[in-house]
Amino acid sequence: VLFLLLPIVLYISYHLSGALAKKKPTTHGLKSYPLLGHLPAFLKNRHRFLDWSTELILRSPEQRMGFWFPGMLTGMVTGNPADVEHVLRANFGNYPKGARSISMLHDFLGGGLFNSDGEQWQWQRKNASLEFSTRSLRGFVVDAVQTEVADRLLPLLRRAAAAGEVLDMQDVLERFAFDTICVVSFGHDPCCLADGGALTEGKSGFMHAFGEAQDLIVGRFLEPVAASWKIKRWLNIGTERRLKKAIADVHDFAMDIVRARRESSSSVKSRDDVLSRFAASDEHGDEVLRDIVLSFLIAGRETTSSALTWFFWLVSSRPDVAARIAGEVRTIRASTRTNPGEPFGFDMLRDMSYLHAALTESMRLYPPVPIDSQSCAADDTLPDGTHVGAGWSITYSAYAMGRLAAVWGEDCMEYRPERWLGEDGGFRPESPFRYTVFHAGPRTCLGKEMAYVQMKSIVASVLEEFAVDVVGQDTGAVPEHVLSVTLRMKGGLPVQIRRRVNSNDNV
Numbered sequence: 001v002l003f004l005l006l007p008i009v010l011y012i013s014y015h016l017s018g019a020l021a022k023k024k025p026t027t028h029g030l031k032s033y034p035l036l037g038h039l040p041a042f043l044k045n046r047h048r049f050l051d052w053s054t055e056l057i058l059r060s061p062e063q064r065m066g067f068w069f070p071g072m073l074t075g076m077v078t079g080n081p082a083d084v085e086h087v088l089r090a091n092f093g094n095y096p097k098g099a100r101s102i103s104m105l106h107d108f109l110g111g112g113l114f115n116s117d118g119e120q121w122q123w124q125r126k127n128a129s130l131e132f133s134t135r136s137l138r139g140f141v142v143d144a145v146q147t148e149v150a151d152r153l154l155p156l157l158r159r160a161a162a163a164g165e166v167l168d169m170q171d172v173l174e175r176f177a178f179d180t181i182c183v184v185s186f187g188h189d190p191c192c193l194a195d196g197g198a199l200t201e202g203k204s205g206f207m208h209a210f211g212e213a214q215d216l217i218v219g220r221f222l223e224p225v226a227a228s229w230k231i232k233r234w235l236n237i238g239t240e241r242r243l244k245k246a247i248a249d250v251h252d253f254a255m256d257i258v259r260a261r262r263e264s265s266s267s268v269k270s271r272d273d274v275l276s277r278f279a280a281s282d283e284h285g286d287e288v289l290r291d292i293v294l295s296f297l298i299a300g301r302e303t304t305s306s307a308l309t310w311f312f313w314l315v316s317s318r319p320d321v322a323a324r325i326a327g328e329v330r331t332i333r334a335s336t337r338t339n340p341g342e343p344f345g346f347d348m349l350r351d352m353s354y355l356h357a358a359l360t361e362s363m364r365l366y367p368p369v370p371i372d373s374q375s376c377a378a379d380d381t382l383p384d385g386t387h388v389g390a391g392w393s394i395t396y397s398a399y400a401m402g403r404l405a406a407v408w409g410e411d412c413m414e415y416r417p418e419r420w421l422g423e424d425g426g427f428r429p430e431s432p433f434r435y436t437v438f439h440a441g442p443r444t445c446l447g448k449e450m451a452y453v454q455m456k457s458i459v460a461s462v463l464e465e466f467a468v469d470v471v472g473q474d475t476g477a478v479p480e481h482v483l484s485v486t487l488r489m490k491g492g493l494p495v496q497i498r499r500r501v502n503s504n505d506n507v
């Protein structure tokens with residue numbers, strides 16, 4: 001019977017695909033097949049999705065690519081600033097994260113800020129925004145970061161410099177970021193970098209489980225057929241089995257901390273971490289608190305470490321930039337009458353405009369969150385008249401946008417911090433719809449200031465004392481990246497640390 005029905009099914013699908021074709025997205029130079037759409041090209045390129053989509057966007061006059069996998073997924077990836085402004089701000093209400101994405105992350109992040117839409121997102125966003133604007137949280141972040149720099153990072157680098165040891169800088173920065181985000185979110189220090197700078201083997205169990213859960217969950221997004229991960233989860237086999245275990249470990253660990261904090265509720269009000277601030281209101285159950293905290297962890301865990309890994313790689317071949325940063329730090333030391341090795345206060349960090357520009361420029365080319373997707377709730381039209389259908393996924397690519405000559409000029413591939421400086425030498429920001437590294441509109445990143453505090457503290461402290469040389473890589477070759485939520489370097493970043501003789505020295 002199936003054999004006899006096959007021609008009829010094919011006939012109907014062919015005509016259905018013809019009707020859909022009138023409204024399906026197209027991509028300049030990308031072939032679409034009847035019944036299969038762009039699926040063959042996607043399957044061929046999904047292991048290099050970021051580079052593939054970037055190549056297509058750079059070739060497209062509209063600065064976007066469309067894809068259509070019949071019966072599975074339809075959508076667009078755009079690097080066009082007008083599209084981004086439309087989706088993230090002008091018609092924000094029509095572009096939620098969407099049920100597909102939320103369902104994939106739900107067993108890990110529940111309904112936390114990062115993984116919710118509508119009212120559930122709104123109340124968390126309102127409360128979290130209030131917390132993030134307080135002076136006390138800012139002071140707490142500065143202190144947490146400075147302690148990690150002074151007691152752990154600098155001793156580690158001093159020892160590595162003396163021993164001529166090769167360090168994986170990406171690993172060191174990830175441990176740093178995990179420690180500080182846990183202190184700020186939970187008030188708990190997992191000591192992934194131990195006091196005195198020891199790199200404990202195996203890191204913390206919590207960091208390991210969290211990393212594993214995040215990496216495995218990304219695999220769900222790359223399955224063209226959503227049913228396949230659901231079936232694996234139902235059967236409890238393969239990656240879904242490992243994912244279940246990793247999620248259970250993360251939840252147990254986080255729950256223990258939430259309960260312990262509740263039990264010591266008398267001290268809650270006097271503490272500054274995000275968990276204590278949400279717990280103090282007594283409005284939320286333990287699971288809600290756990291999910292809120294996990295959302296902060298996922299947001300702040302690998303973003304700053306990714307940004308800094310690419311930054312140190314870029315600057316290792318740009319001694320002029322390293323020397324200028326060290327010079328700026330020296331000027332600020334002189335004006336504040338502080339000595340090398342002393343902590344940098346918030347105001348000192350704020351005055352480091354060149355360093356701010358150097359980091360911003362590095363993230364333009366290597367954005368920590370290279371692509372980010374929303375879904376379209378109801379049929380819509382982009383500013384240039386292009387149709388977007390209900391249920392389509394719409395993704396903006398900060399990575400492709402950073403490489404568009406139409407946005408950044410003909411020298412867009414050049415690392416040039418000066419492009420961010422005004423005539424007075426101060427930092428000159430760009431529209432968030434052209435520089436989409438921290439997202440834009442109502443859902444813009446809440447941790448941007450905290451991220452700059454952390455990144456500037458690390459870079460200023462490191463380059464004040466050391467030069468960082470990348471070892472074992474072809475000169476000029478761009479390291480490969482891992483396909484994940486954040487732009488991580490494949491195989492890490494091996495470096496050697498050298499003490500600077502003076503601040504102009506990077507050789």
Ligand code: HEM
Binds near residue numbers: 295296303446447
């Ligand atoms: C260089 C570092 C960082 C970059 C590039 C960055 C980038 C982003 C991006 C692209 C988003 C939007 C993601 C989405 O679609 O949901 C986002 C959201 C968010 N970020 Fe960051 N982030 C950074 C650091 C941090 C840090 C350190 C925190 C601190 C906890 C943080 C907290 C958040 C939160 C809470 C959201 C969710 C906002 C919402 O959905 O309303 N971020 N960030």
